[in-house]
Amino acid sequence: MPYVLRVDEDMFKEHVSFEVSAVPWDGVPDGAEVALAGPEGVYALGKGAGGEVVVDERIDSPVAVEAPCEPGLHEVDEAWWKAVEAGVEGHGPVEDYIVNLSLPIEARSEAEAARLFWSYVRLLGPENLPLFIAPYGNELEGQAYLQGVPHEGDPEEE
Incomplete structure (x- = not known):
């Protein structure tokens, strides 16, 4: 089951310099897919590992999807997760x-x-x-x- 972690708005205030590699959060199952969401949508994708969300991918243009308003970890269904993945620009090969x-x-x-x-x-x-x-x-x-x-x-x- 995938999750969305709704975090404090200040974390994404300066999105361009957002360089988090892990967000401590109790209750994230190891290996669980997690989307990090702020006020304008989803900003990053990651996986649960040892009580943290390890960020695998930053999203340059936040994916505008309805996310829970309350801060915290929330389960989401596969359809929601697929909508986020479909909205991520730049999925493809890495270029120089x-x-x-x-x-x-x-x-x-x-x-x-x-x-x-x-x-x-x-x-x-x-x-x-x-x-x-x-x-x-x-x-x-x-x-x-x-x-x-x-x-x-x-x-x-x-």
């Missing part, structure tokens, strides 16, 4: 991508530039730093992304 983040840095040395780069990345975060992503070997088809969503233009002009 070039991901680029370039920042102009004024510094007195390469070492200082490296330190400042990481400071700016932490300070500005995914909501302010566009990434340029292209399929490997086809860099001319690159696209700017801001918080995991295709983005046109300069984020500072908005």
